Amino acid sequence: MEWSRLTAHEAHEYLMKKSFSSLELTQSFYDCIKAVDSKVAAYLTPMEEEAYQQAQQADEKIAKGEGVTELTGIPLALKDILCTKSIRTTCASKILSNFYPPYDATVVKKLRENGAVFLGKANMDEFAMGSSTENSGFGITRNPWDLNRIPGGSSGGSAAAVAADECIASLGSDTGGSIRQPAACCGVVGFKPTYGRVSRFGLVAFASSLDQIGPITKDVTDCTILMNSISGHDTNDSTSVNVAVPDYRKALVNDVKGMKLGIPNEYFVEGMDPDVERAVWEAIKLLEKWGASIKEVSLPHTEYAVATYYIICTAEASSNLARYDGVKYGHRAKGYDGLIDMYGKTRSEGFGPEVKRRIMLGTYVLSAGYYDAYYRKAQQVRTLIREDFDRAFEEYDALLTATSPTPAFMIGEKVKDPLQMYLSDILTIPVNLAGLPGISIPCGFSRGGLPIGLQIIGKHFDEEKILRVAYTFEQRTDCHLKRPRLD
């Protein structure tokens, strides 16, 4: 048995049967990381010392049979956008290259309380701005299925680590598709919860009205285990919603009979890869065969989502990133002439090109004379996009689309053309604009052997239905079982 291939629920059973200890399991993951991470480069900061301590504590709990959860002793990776107390948290930015948070993010605290083991901090696009992890200030991550291709982004390290068996599961964050798109590119499960379901306290802010933390896992069951652990209201995040959290495990129903699933026409966009289109339609046909009713539906404002998103997210980012001024934490330039000069030099040295580009765009759309034309207009169109979904969900339980219009593209293919890069998020962005939950699951492969993701979109706080569709598909197909070869 290759331990690093196990899911969390499988590893949990072995830990309970004492087939191996968490210490041994953790060791086997570091062996795997040593063997493959020189190729994949999923991790920025390993947490070996801390991980072995957590594993030992987990083993003690298991030995005593006290306070054991499904995550006790389970080795995970964390996107480096999540604050970890006294462990370097960089957001893959040079401006935070020496930042050691004085506290844990709420999700980190919750996982810690559940006994999880943190193997390390995963690479990402700087400040989560990107779709390929090429914008990291500390080097690119490669797709385990083809090392010449991107792993997706911005949670590229988190997704690649799961796909390459360098952890059991991981956490990412999703502002415009940053969990779902890399999950699709890497052939794993990525879940973006409803906005407000998971506390954002300790998540370094990119675009606060869109950001949401969620799991990246090897199967849907693990996704529910992580969601049970990280969900819930938090007084430290006033946008986290105080509604009851279901037991997500109960959503694992292998049956879609009678479910009404809508297929948004507008999501089969021009320029979509034919292999992606074929794989998604095959998945839809299977769900229909298994008893779901399938109908096409129109979300007429879809074509405006990308423009809307890049106005709102850059506006919010320009404001959120104003805090990086070289005063309280992070990088400070040397050799400046006064305070304003210090700000300018610090920020220009610390931020990479994409972050600068987005701060510029966001500052421009919020500047005097342009606010109404851009920001206000975008927030109005956002309302129309949301209403399209509201109307669809009056009739449908969930919507099915591709996660990304193409499989993972080549490293370097889109770096020179930011607009083309932005358009690669076209199928995931509307979900964030409307604050909906969405999941990407593996649904097939391209002729070149690259994974393809199926996106399932649900109503606010109706995550169980999309998990049920995802689980049914997974239980009755086997594409999630295929793994990349890295030797």
Next chain:
Amino acid sequence: MKIGFKDVEYVAGLARLRLSDEEKEEFTTQLDDILTYMDKLNEVDTTGVEPTSHVISIKNVLRNDEVRESLPSEPSLKNAPEKERAFYKVPKIIA
């Protein structure tokens, strides 16, 4: 042209970014492309449409104004590039 070299310089000043001439040139072209793409939104009639301020309808969140534990100054200052006693140190502001 939606945006020119001078505009890029002005916006960089607002954003406290110091850009090289090369960067300014590149941003002028790229931002112009992106802003031109964003003109798409003008096709949409938004007369009378309420802008989205929050995607989930939640009311104002209030709490009692009670003293709670906060971060002590030592760990708060630990990441400061420059500090003195219990203060962040910045360049002189008032001449």
